[in-house]
Amino acid sequence: MPIIEIEHLTKDYGHSRGIFDVSFSVEAGEVYGFLGPNGAGKTTTIRHIMGFSRPQRGRTLVHGLNSWERASDIQRELGYLPGEIALPESLTGTDFIKMMADLRGIKDMKHTKALINKFELDPSGSLKRMSLGMKRKLAIVTAFMHDPAILVLDEPTSGLDPIMQTFFIEFIKEEKKRGKTILISSHIFSEIDATCDKISIIKEGRLISSFVADDLRHNKSKTYEIEFITEEAFTRFGVELMSIQQIEVLTLTPHKLQTTLRINDADINSLISLLADYEVKFFSEIKFTLEDYFMKFYDRNSNDAGGAIPDVLHRN
Numbered sequence: 001m002p003i004i005e006i007e008h009l010t011k012d013y014g015h016s017r018g019i020f021d022v023s024f025s026v027e028a029g030e031v032y033g034f035l036g037p038n039g040a041g042k043t044t045t046i047r048h049i050m051g052f053s054r055p056q057r058g059r060t061l062v063h064g065l066n067s068w069e070r071a072s073d074i075q076r077e078l079g080y081l082p083g084e085i086a087l088p089e090s091l092t093g094t095d096f097i098k099m100m101a102d103l104r105g106i107k108d109m110k111h112t113k114a115l116i117n118k119f120e121l122d123p124s125g126s127l128k129r130m131s132l133g134m135k136r137k138l139a140i141v142t143a144f145m146h147d148p149a150i151l152v153l154d155e156p157t158s159g160l161d162p163i164m165q166t167f168f169i170e171f172i173k174e175e176k177k178r179g180k181t182i183l184i185s186s187h188i189f190s191e192i193d194a195t196c197d198k199i200s201i202i203k204e205g206r207l208i209s210s211f212v213a214d215d216l217r218h219n220k221s222k223t224y225e226i227e228f229i230t231e232e233a234f235t236r237f238g239v240e241l242m243s244i245q246q247i248e249v250l251t252l253t254p255h256k257l258q259t260t261l262r263i264n265d266a267d268i269n270s271l272i273s274l275l276a277d278y279e280v281k282f283f284s285e286i287k288f289t290l291e292d293y294f295m296k297f298y299d300r301n302s303n304d305a306g307g308a309i310p311d312v313l314h315r316n
């Protein structure tokens with residue numbers, strides 16, 4: 001049974017804002033990336049998972065429990081890192097940690113102290129004067145302090161400096177190894193790419209793609225760029241290509257003597273033997289990244305809704 005299930009979740013705020021018929025599920029031990037730009041609907045979806053918001057249609061389940069009906073059980077069990085952190089400014093960080101420990105019934109503070117050290121947090125100061133990064137670290141500590149099996153992290157690295165962002169990615173990998181189930185919302189490709197097993201992309205409140213991250217990383221067809229030394233070689237190659245069905249020509253740029261091609265891994269030897277008869281300046285793979293894939297959906301000039309790489313798609 002999936003640990004987190006989102007089924008046809010809809011919350012219509014009017015004027016096309018909100019989320020519409022969103023469905024995906026997170027299995028035990030998975031790190032699941034929820035990727036979308038500002039205003040796409042990530043926080044709205046997460047607030048429903050946490051039971052803070054009542055769906056207009058559809059439902060969310062955590063461990064089979066309906067989030068809205070069992071909100072307090074879910075909020076007690078999960079580790080939750082909100083996208084926007086509102087902390088009581090009259091307290092110090094230490095007071096806040098103590099308050100959260102009391103709320104969660106934590107007696108042994110060993111794990112909390114280890115997290116404070118890990119994230120190099122000095123919680124002694126007043127929350128009013130803490131920087132955004134310090135507040136984010138404090139929120140991370142309180143999300144993980146009860147060592148929850150399930151974590152829901154909304155834009156977890158926003159406000160952290162690049163070194164801390166990298167550190168956080170390593171921390172998530174360690175938590176995954178410890179068997180945690182983690183949902184991360186983000187608009188940062190690198191952190192989703194570095195941590196997630198599965199990814200859903202949300203655009204304007206609608207899920208537009210859900211896929212296994214490795215299918216994108218190890219796509220069976222690859223794109224190569226080749227530059228020839230002479231015009232004669234470039235032209236002859238262009239003509240010869242027309243008779244080879246396995247190779248898809250993406251671009252031919254005569255003034256640069258360059259071409260880009262897409263070919264299945266299984267057919268790569270035929271391309272290499274073909275090139276042996278030509279004087280080539282360079283031959284290199286153009287890596288297809290999560291960002292490239294994502295941008296296909298967001299390129300306003302493109303009618304191609306990501307369809308060029310059909311074999312990476314696995315809709316839920």
Ligand SMILES: Nc1ncnc2c1ncn2[C@@H]1O[C@H](COP(=O)(O)OP(=O)(O)OP(=O)(O)O)[C@@H](O)[C@H]1O
Pocket residue numbers: 013017018019036037038039040041042043044045083
């Ligand atoms: N309570 C609300 N009332 C009206 N509109 C809302 C409300 N909450 C969210 N929205 C709208 O719903 C859409 C989705 O917002 P949401 O905060 O879920 O996006 P997001 O993907 O989390 O973006 P961000 O990365 O900026 O946090 C936005 O257009 C937002 O303005």
